[in-house]
Amino acid sequence: MTTSETWQIPTEFAGQCRELYGLECPPMWGTPRRPEFPSLGPKAWKVMERLGYPPMPWQKYVLDVALEIDPATGVFAHREVGLSVPRQQGKTQQILGLMVHRIAAWTRQRVVYAAQTRGMARERWEDEFLQTLDESSLSRKYRVRKTNGHEALIWSKTRSKLGITANTEKAGHGPPLDLGVIDEAFAHEDDRLEQAFSPAMLTRDMAQLWWASAGGTEKSVWLNKKRAAGRELIERMWETGERPRVAYFEWFAPDELPRDSSATWRLCLPALGFTVSEDTIRAELEKLDPAEFDRAYLNRTRKATPPQDPNIPVKAWKDIVDPASASTDDVAFAIDVSHDRAWTSIGLASRREDGRVHLELVDRRAGTDWVVPAIVKLRELWNPIAVAVASTGSPAGSLIDDLVAAGIEVPEDKEHPLRGCLAVMRTNDVVEACGQVADAVRQATAVHRDQAELTGAVNGAQTRPVGDAWVLDRRRSLTDVSPFYTVTLARWALLVWGPLVEDDYTIAESFGLA
Numbered sequence: 001m002t003t004s005e006t007w008q009i010p011t012e013f014a015g016q017c018r019e020l021y022g023l024e025c026p027p028m029w030g031t032p033r034r035p036e037f038p039s040l041g042p043k044a045w046k047v048m049e050r051l052g053y054p055p056m057p058w059q060k061y062v063l064d065v066a067l068e069i070d071p072a073t074g075v076f077a078h079r080e081v082g083l084s085v086p087r088q089q090g091k092t093q094q095i096l097g098l099m100v101h102r103i104a105a106w107t108r109q110r111v112v113y114a115a116q117t118r119g120m121a122r123e124r125w126e127d128e129f130l131q132t133l134d135e136s137s138l139s140r141k142y143r144v145r146k147t148n149g150h151e152a153l154i155w156s157k158t159r160s161k162l163g164i165t166a167n168t169e170k171a172g173h174g175p176p177l178d179l180g181v182i183d184e185a186f187a188h189e190d191d192r193l194e195q196a197f198s199p200a201m202l203t204r205d206m207a208q209l210w211w212a213s214a215g216g217t218e219k220s221v222w223l224n225k226k227r228a229a230g231r232e233l234i235e236r237m238w239e240t241g242e243r244p245r246v247a248y249f250e251w252f253a254p255d256e257l258p259r260d261s262s263a264t265w266r267l268c269l270p271a272l273g274f275t276v277s278e279d280t281i282r283a284e285l286e287k288l289d290p291a292e293f294d295r296a297y298l299n300r301t302r303k304a305t306p307p308q309d310p311n312i313p314v315k316a317w318k319d320i321v322d323p324a325s326a327s328t329d330d331v332a333f334a335i336d337v338s339h340d341r342a343w344t345s346i347g348l349a350s351r352r353e354d355g356r357v358h359l360e361l362v363d364r365r366a367g368t369d370w371v372v373p374a375i376v377k378l379r380e381l382w383n384p385i386a387v388a389v390a391s392t393g394s395p396a397g398s399l400i401d402d403l404v405a406a407g408i409e410v411p412e413d414k415e416h417p418l419r420g421c422l423a424v425m426r427t428n429d430v431v432e433a434c435g436q437v438a439d440a441v442r443q444a445t446a447v448h449r450d451q452a453e454l455t456g457a458v459n460g461a462q463t464r465p466v467g468d469a470w471v472l473d474r475r476r477s478l479t480d481v482s483p484f485y486t487v488t489l490a491r492w493a494l495l496v497w498g499p500l501v502e503d504d505y506t507i508a509e510s511f512g513l514a
Contacts, residue, residue: 037068114182335486339475376406386498
């Protein structure tokens with residue numbers, strides 16, 4: 001499955017969202033509309049209007065796609081609908097519009113709503129759903145039964161019911177189920193609710209299962225499984241053209257994007273500018289723990305965070321930012337590969353006129369097949385002091401033969417290497433490089449431009465001991481640490497290898513051949 005860092009929203013999909021709904025913030029993963037299919041979406045829009053919540057563009061899009069009718073069968077094109085959207089975007093109002101449309105439009109329908117617990121479902125049903133309905137123009141069209149365990153909103157004309165249930169294996173048991181809604185899916189640690197709902201839907205041709213949630217935690221096993229499956233379905237659909245009977249919609253900000261940027265918010269908050277303002281989101285950023293802000297408003301899965309590694313100078317890294325910093329003519333490059341070989345990075349180090357060392361992530365892409373041609377091109381353009389790569393115990397060590405075959409040679413005389421040669425770093429060299437870069441950051445003799453992927457690698461870096469020293473640990477780090485590794489190795493090559501480098505003309509002169 002493709003990861004969020006390589007997946008891009010298809011241009012034609014973004015264009016369709018804009019053209020049909022005026023939606024400028026399409027989901028990162030979303031099922032496109034089939035205009036040739038009729039839809040009950042506009043009917044649900046009108047219900048939302050009657051409830052006092054005119055649908056926003058994103059809500060129109062989701063309802064229109066989710067309620068498509070297959071012309072060949074006359075039933076819903078999608079049997080399941082997954083919705084993963086950050087908090088405070090209007091999810092609850094949309095779900096209420098969906099459920100009220102269902103019980104108002106069909107006779108003898110059974111709709112069941114579930115939240116984290118039965119108590120939470122009762123609270124939302126009574127304090128939000130009923131209150132909204134009572135204050136709307138639909139207030140005289142239903143009656144309410146509040147008997148504990150038998151709560152129901154009964155539509156007078158259709159005799160259809162909207163009830164609640166608990167998160168148990170017995171949820172949904174009883175009469176056939178036409179619409180099951182699992183809200184706040186992040187709180188469900190297993191699939192017991194889905195397994196309880198599904199059999200009750202078997203005999204209903206127009207049955208749908210909806211689930212909805214903002215991001216969860218590592219304990220949100222069911223939600224995380226559903227999100228992964230939804231992403232895979234969307235990506236496979238664009239690759240093969242096959243349309244599943246599951247509709248999926250996920251607004252999400254990839255981890256490499258900064259949480260404090262309004263550009264990031266505009267990518268994943270579809271209600272921004274409608275019912276939510278940037279000032280409100282900024283206030284939440286200042287108030288919440290960063291990991292909780294990411295979960296709630298960027299729709300990222302909150303992961304258990306180990307204590308900050310004391311070897312990594314994260315605070316000092318923030319203090320050595322210079323947005324205008326740039327490399328000079330003398331540079332050293334380095335290559336590193338993530339432990340799972342999913343990502344490869346190229347970094348550089350260059351000494352500035354003020355004596356500080358500029359650190360920069362040059363490129364980072366998926367896989368490894370691109371890196372040798374890229375480094376050959378960079379070598380031709382820059383004539384670097386060296387190209388560094390770790391060998392012992394490093395995933396990048398497998399690239400050494402290909403680099404040599406491409407003309408980047410390992411020097412015969414390591415005491416007098418030529419410019420542009422391959423600096424193959426052993427364990428002791430890497431240990432030395434890691435300690436040196438940490439000191440340089442703390443002593444402010446290094447500088448960087450605060451590139452998101454590089455800073456993210458520093459923030460998530462963990463280390464492992466090597467004797468009484470340490471090196472960066474690719475496996476334990478909270479993110480791909482290879483961007484940080486590349487500048488660490490490049491700095492070593494610049495400062496340790498650099499003084500040993502001899503240009504071709506220097507060697508020629510030493511033999512009296514110039």
